Amino acid sequence: MDAATLTYDTLRFAEFEDFPETTEPVWILGRKYTIFTEKEDILSDVTSRLWFTYRKNFPAIGGTGPTSDTGWGCMLRCGQMIFAQALLCRHLGRDWRWKKGRRQTDNYFNVLNAFIDKKDSYYSIHQIAQMGVGEGKSIGQWYGPNTVAQVLKKLAAFDTWSSLAVHIAMDNTVVIEEIRRLCKPNFPAGASAFPTDSEFLLNGFPSGAEVTNRPTQWKPLVLLIPLRLGLTEINEAYIETLKHCFMMPQSLGVIGGKPNSAHYFIGYVGGELIYLDPHTTQPAVEISGSCFIPDESFHCQHPPCRMNIVELDPSIAVGFFCKTEEDFNDWCQQVKKLSLIRGALPMFELVEHQPSHFSSPDVLNLSLDSSDAERLERFFDSEDEDFEILTL
Secondary structure (H helix, E strand, O other): OOHHHOEHHHHHOOOOOOOOOOOOOEEEOOEEEOHHHHHHHHHHHHHHOOOOOOEEOOOOHHHOOOOEOOOOOHHHHHHHHHHHHHHHHHHOOOOOOOOOOOOOOHHHHHHHHOOOOOOOOOOOHHHHHHHHHOOOOOOOOOOOHHHHHHHHHHHHOOOOOOOOEEEEOOOOEEEHHHHHHHHOOOOOOOOOOOOOHHHOOOOOOOOOOOOOOOOOOOOOEEEEEEEEOOOOOOOHHHHHHHHHHHHOOOEEEEEEEEOOEEEEEEEEEOOEEEEEOOOOEEEOOOOOOOOOOOOHHHOOOOOOEEEEHHHOOOEEEEEEEEOOHHHHHHHHHHHHHHOOOOOOOOOOEEEOOOOHHHOOOOOOOOOOOOOOHHHHHHHHOOOHHHOOOOOO
């Protein structure tokens, strides 16, 4: 049976393989666990992630379009999952846990409501599919990781409640200065983009310095990095680096999978990736007049799926969330240390300022409020096979 057409009834009675009995640590989105003593904690962490799958019988997209995303919406659902993790961290914190039958806070339901299958939810399948039309994707067409990242970035601009700064790092390069300008509207021109070790205090300012009238506001950052780590299969030189991304406390996980079959990867154990699978068709959830959302079907209550890391399709997008500037500073330090891993290659480059080869006047020398800003986004929304190939 094709994985893209599995139904909820098919999977509900399937036997899911439990975690292996191993002394290897289990990493879930920046948290380290031990199988033998923390198995319940692992399952609680996994269950607490929002799990978005195929749905059927939701309101027609665009009024006359599809009423189900079975067979075509798996990457859109994975995009929802990685972004939902950012919203959970933003509004509830990484330590928050979901438990069946426990009364949840209003913030939890506000986050969940942002993804419900209806046209007026910020990140609904309806919004993603229709916004994708502007990215050259017809409704019902399969997305790659880069396309869904671009669409989510545009939708986040309407989510004033979360007030996120979304940055998509292209050309395998994260430019620190660009992120500081995005997250700190008052970031002074010409200022050092990356503080020295002695300056990692007081929101990036040296200890003992005058703090009056400093631009200390930081917009929570969602950083998405589309990558292609090989031609037809993942280059094994990047495997250790990829694993370390799941070890960072800022990790939002990875979206990717196999051609036309996307997964949301949330961690690893040994040589296996741990993921949530959207290939389950469930009925659309109807919200009652009291705005109560039946939420059990949005949480994976069985052991998560696993696959050998070498089976991963090389086209992925890695995600990170930095709620504060201190989080971002720490993330930068950790990325710099990745270059010290013996036998591993970095998946992307971290630089302070925009490299000179980015400065083509026809493409990249455009300000954010330029009339050509839309053209800039379209230039970067290449198909996955057009990404620069990272090789040895």
